Amino acid sequence: MDSYGKPADRQTLSEMVEELKNGLTTHATGGSMDSARYQAIRKTLLGVPELAPRLPRFLKTCRDTNDFWGFIKQKFGRYQERRDYLAEELNPIIDHLEGTNQIAEQQFELGAPLGKGGFGVVYKVRHRLLDIDFAVKVLSPAFDDGAQTHTDRFFREARVLFALNHPNIIRVYDVGLHGGKPFIRMEYFDGKNLNSFLKDHGVLSPPKATILIRKILDGLAHAHDEARVIHRDLKPSNIMLAPGGRVRLVDFGLGVFIEHDLVSRITKTGDAVVGGYYTAPELVANPKLVEPRSDLYSVSALWFTALTGRPPAGAGLEQQLSAVPKLPQGQANVILRGLRGAEDRYQSAREMLDAVLAAS
Numbered sequence: 001m002d003s004y005g006k007p008a009d010r011q012t013l014s015e016m017v018e019e020l021k022n023g024l025t026t027h028a029t030g031g032s033m034d035s036a037r038y039q040a041i042r043k044t045l046l047g048v049p050e051l052a053p054r055l056p057r058f059l060k061t062c063r064d065t066n067d068f069w070g071f072i073k074q075k076f077g078r079y080q081e082r083r084d085y086l087a088e089e090l091n092p093i094i095d096h097l098e099g100t101n102q103i104a105e106q107q108f109e110l111g112a113p114l115g116k117g118g119f120g121v122v123y124k125v126r127h128r129l130l131d132i133d134f135a136v137k138v139l140s141p142a143f144d145d146g147a148q149t150h151t152d153r154f155f156r157e158a159r160v161l162f163a164l165n166h167p168n169i170i171r172v173y174d175v176g177l178h179g180g181k182p183f184i185r186m187e188y189f190d191g192k193n194l195n196s197f198l199k200d201h202g203v204l205s206p207p208k209a210t211i212l213i214r215k216i217l218d219g220l221a222h223a224h225d226e227a228r229v230i231h232r233d234l235k236p237s238n239i240m241l242a243p244g245g246r247v248r249l250v251d252f253g254l255g256v257f258i259e260h261d262l263v264s265r266i267t268k269t270g271d272a273v274v275g276g277y278y279t280a281p282e283l284v285a286n287p288k289l290v291e292p293r294s295d296l297y298s299v300s301a302l303w304f305t306a307l308t309g310r311p312p313a314g315a316g317l318e319q320q321l322s323a324v325p326k327l328p329q330g331q332a333n334v335i336l337r338g339l340r341g342a343e344d345r346y347q348s349a350r351e352m353l354d355a356v357l358a359a360s
Helices: 011-026 033-045 049-053 057-061 063-077 079-098 100-107 148-164 194-201 206-227 255-269 281-285 294-310 317-322 329-339 349-359
Strands: 106-118 120-127 130-138 172-178 181-187 239-242 246-249
Touching: 011 033, 011 063, 011 079, 033 057, 033 063, 049 079, 049 317, 057 063, 063 079, 079 172, 106 130, 148 172, 148 181, 148 206, 194 239, 194 255, 194 294, 206 246, 206 294, 206 349, 281 294, 294 317, 294 349, 317 329, 329 349
Parallel strands: none
Antiparallel strands: 106 120, 120 130, 130 181, 172 181, 239 246
């Protein structure tokens, strides 16, 4: 029964849990929720046997909003901790009522984590009916105030992921919410990222590095020119390699998270961005910038790293490249131009790819 004495369907129950989450989040962060409404929703939810094992303990013990305030104030001191807690407790109930978890559990078998980074955890999953492996990245960025705004923006922008159809870019098949966190289901690629590859095998020879960079630039030309999407976070961990010369770029479409991450790093470290050797200076100065030439800086930094084993930093970059055995001077010139200011770089991925081909 709902709070008005009528049978409550799953959609109504889902809307009530959403209302409860929003009301309690407001109550826990300086606002207030109507106590009578809290009591009515609580009574309805406690009366649904299916939900009994899923309801958070506080809902069973806190009879009104005063009880809840005493509970949440004692448990968490910071507003963000309270927001995260309520989302973690109530979002899975919404997912259950809307059938998302049931569908996922019926179709997919969750495997071991494949990796963990600043934007979330990647899992290997097997589709039970198709008997095919996929990779699923569950995004869990450490947002400050306005996390829901960032999540909403991600889904508004996520349509660009489906326009990326290129052999050198990881294919995306689905996006959604799991436990209140955005996820991306994508092609499973059994390879190593460039960081791991260089650690295991050492630097690349100039011919092998050239092949890698040509594939990266070809993927970027597609993304920039046809899908109209900029990566903004190209770095060794986002370049995947596998036997047979296969290459994939990953983590397109995470602009909102990248922007937040850059702001956080700049705030914490002043002008120096930790780990930002692959980030163009203009993007460090303005994390909201959406500029294709920023990706070209990253490509040059990746090329430099693949040849020398270290990212470009400080003075003497030309001397470091001159020490690479059998590196054609034309290729060194392409790398160095790519590391200049935006106006002096190549103006498109296609132009830079043509320069690489001419220097090979």
